[in-house]
Amino acid sequence: xxxxxxxxxxxxxxxxxxxxxxxxxxxxxxxxxxxxxxxxxxxxxxxxxxxxxxxxxxxxxxxxxxxxxxxxxxxxxxxxxxxxxxxxxxxxxxxxxxxxxxxxxxxxxxxxxxxxxxxxxxxxxxxxxxxxxxxxxxxxxxxxxxxxxxxxxxxxxxxxxxxxxxxxxxxxxxxxxxxxxxxxxxxxxxxxxxxxxxxx
Amino acid sequence: xxxxxxxxxxxxxxxxxxxxxxxxxxxxxxxxxxxxxxxxxxxxxxxxxxxxxxxxxxxxxxxxxxxxxxxxxxxxxxxxxxxxxxxxxxxxxxxxxxxxxxxxxxxxxxxxxxxxxxxxxxxxxxxxxxxxxxxxxxxxxxxxxxxxxxxxxxxxxxxxxxxxxxxxxxxxxxxxxxxxxxxxxxxxxxxxxxxxxxxxxxxxxxxxxxxxxxxxxxxxxxxxxxxxxxxxxxxxxxxxxxxxxxxxxxxxxxxxxxxxxxxxxxxxxxxxxxxxxxxxxxxxxxxxxxxxxxxxxxxxxxxxxxxxxxxxxxxxxxxxxxxxxxxxxxxxxx
Numbered sequence: 001x002x003x004x005x006x007x008x009x010x011x012x013x014x015x016x017x018x019x020x021x022x023x024x025x026x027x028x029x030x031x032x033x034x035x036x037x038x039x040x041x042x043x044x045x046x047x048x049x050x051x052x053x054x055x056x057x058x059x060x061x062x063x064x065x066x067x068x069x070x071x072x073x074x075x076x077x078x079x080x081x082x083x084x085x086x087x088x089x090x091x092x093x094x095x096x097x098x099x100x101x102x103x104x105x106x107x108x109x110x111x112x113x114x115x116x117x118x119x120x121x122x123x124x125x126x127x128x129x130x131x132x133x134x135x136x137x138x139x140x141x142x143x144x145x146x147x148x149x150x151x152x153x154x155x156x157x158x159x160x161x162x163x164x165x166x167x168x169x170x171x172x173x174x175x176x177x178x179x180x181x182x183x184x185x186x187x188x189x190x191x192x193x194x195x196x197x198x199x200x
Numbered sequence: 201x202x203x204x205x206x207x208x209x210x211x212x213x214x215x216x217x218x219x220x221x222x223x224x225x226x227x228x229x230x231x232x233x234x235x236x237x238x239x240x241x242x243x244x245x246x247x248x249x250x251x252x253x254x255x256x257x258x259x260x261x262x263x264x265x266x267x268x269x270x271x272x273x274x275x276x277x278x279x280x281x282x283x284x285x286x287x288x289x290x291x292x293x294x295x296x297x298x299x300x301x302x303x304x305x306x307x308x309x310x311x312x313x314x315x316x317x318x319x320x321x322x323x324x325x326x327x328x329x330x331x332x333x334x335x336x337x338x339x340x341x342x343x344x345x346x347x348x349x350x351x352x353x354x355x356x357x358x359x360x361x362x363x364x365x366x367x368x369x370x371x372x373x374x375x376x377x378x379x380x381x382x383x384x385x386x387x388x389x390x391x392x393x394x395x396x397x398x399x400x401x402x403x404x405x406x407x408x409x410x411x412x413x414x415x416x417x418x419x420x421x422x423x424x425x426x427x428x429x430x431x432x433x434x435x436x437x438x439x440x441x442x443x444x445x446x447x448x449x450x451x452x453x454x455x456x457x458x459x460x461x462x463x464x465x466x467x468x469x470x471x472x473x474x475x476x477x478x479x480x481x482x483x484x485x486x487x488x489x490x491x492x493x494x495x496x497x498x499x500x501x502x503x504x505x506x507x508x509x510x511x512x513x514x515x516x517x518x519x520x521x522x523x524x525x526x527x528x529x530x531x532x533x534x
Contacts, residue, residue, distance in 0.1 A: 032263075034266060038259075039257040039258070039259055039266070039269040041248075041256070041269065047242070048243075049243045051257075051269055053269055053270075062275050066277075066278050066282060068348070068350070068353055069353060069357075069365060071366065085363070087366075088366065088369045089373070090349065091453055092466075095277055095459070095462055095463050095466060096277055096278045098271050099270060099271075100265065100266055100269075100271070110377070110451050111451065111452045111453040111454070113453070184242065185244055189269075189270050192270060197246065
């Protein structure tokens with residue numbers, strides 16, 4: 001089985017936010033929830049880079065480890081999914097997530113969080129709903145993965161900065177790019193997410 | 201070379217060193233013409249992570265906490281929560297229960313040496329007992345619902361199944377959030393009501409010298425509260441403040457704090473709560489099975505005169521003098 005990963009080539013990202021828009025539209029993500037976002041570091045200074053970030057679908061996912069109700073789990077493709085029926089909205093996955101991926105709708109008093117929502121790699125949900133069903137779409141968004149397609153954010157990326165797919169293949173593509181152009185800022189978050197880096 | 205020239209040289213060398221050290225942070229690649237190439241001025245994410253604990257940047261959405269791009273400390277917090285807290289917490293709580301069981305086997309139930317006198321004296325008024333039980337009841341509820349977050353999936357989940365456990369945990373979260381206010385109210389009442397009698401006095405040293413009443417045939421003198429009770433009071437107040445302050449930070453996530461603040465708040469909350477539970481287990485032990493005649497002080501509010509004489513002689517003397525009653529004889533009436 002392929003191990004699915006994301007890789008953002010920051011030297012190609014132009015901060016157009018099309019990935020963010022694609023994600024919101026494809027999954028009909030509600031207001032206030034951003035499964036994907038673009039962060040610009042060194043804004044306006046030398047070395048400015050923009051990075052598109054969402055759930056990285058970590059190896060040994062820390063969110064899954066800390067979840068008090070064990071509702072987060074990795075699939076055999078390495079995609080980290082969760083069951084919203086069991087989520088209690090405690091917010092612990094956000095404290096554990098190195099990438100700020102989990103999102104919570106505000107549902108009550110104080111900072112009461114609703115069911116956690118995050119990038120599903122466009123692979124539907126981890127609940128009991130039938131894959132590709134309307135019920136699954138309403139709760140988790142699109143299930144492109146079940147149709148053999150990759151996440152729309154990466155598929156839409158106009159500069160092919162954001163890569164999705166088998167980790168070995170996208171690492172190889174990125175490595176070739178870096179060798180050809182002679183520089184690369186690295187695979188953002190890979191050491192933290194997958195315990196390995198792209199050797200370039 | 202004059203001193204001034206030397207000084208200038210030293211400054212120049214220092215400035216060059218500073219540039220050399222700072223250079224990797226703003227590594228600029230140069231094109232064939234020697235001009236800086238902005239495209240190739242790479243910000244290596246690996247170097248960046250070595251320089252700062254969290255990579256942050258500008259974000260286009262109003263959610264400021266989303267500006268944190270990568271925070272590897274999440275994995276550290278995961279380690280704290282899954283390994284340190286679970287093992288530490290289990291050892292501290294089960295260890296306390298084991299120690300108390302051993303204490304009971306060795307010491308047994310500390311009796312009223314002179315037996316019951318049959319005469320009663322009021323130790324805690326109704327309002328004082330209300331403050332205690334408000335805090336106690338909310339403490340037990342908060343303790344159980346809180347322990348569920350850390351230990352529930354290991355203890356309760358295998359018993360009831362994932363869906364029932366999720367429903368219980370969801371309810372427990374809301375109960376925990378709302379009961380916190382009752383606990384803080386009780387804590388404030390306890391602080392106000394009992395502060396005066398818990399200030400340390402000279403008699404506390406004598407009480408310690410006499411072995412705190414745990415050594416037979418040695419009388420440990422004490423006012424309204426002995427040194428042990430005062431320690432329970434002050435430790436509870438300290439732990440109560442720490443657990444409430446960190447708890448409110450967790451209740452209002454990211455209100456004036458950031459991801460590091462939230463992680464630290466959770467660490468403080470969990471560690472304090474575990475130690476607090478251990479302390480209160482000891483408090484419950486000595487107030488119930490550990491000592492004859494102790495529970496009724498908070499139960500009915502009245503204690504036996506002989507119990508008071510053995511444990512709080514100075515308080516009893518003052519109390520009886522105030523009520524115009526005589527001190528009881530050493531042997532009971534019957």
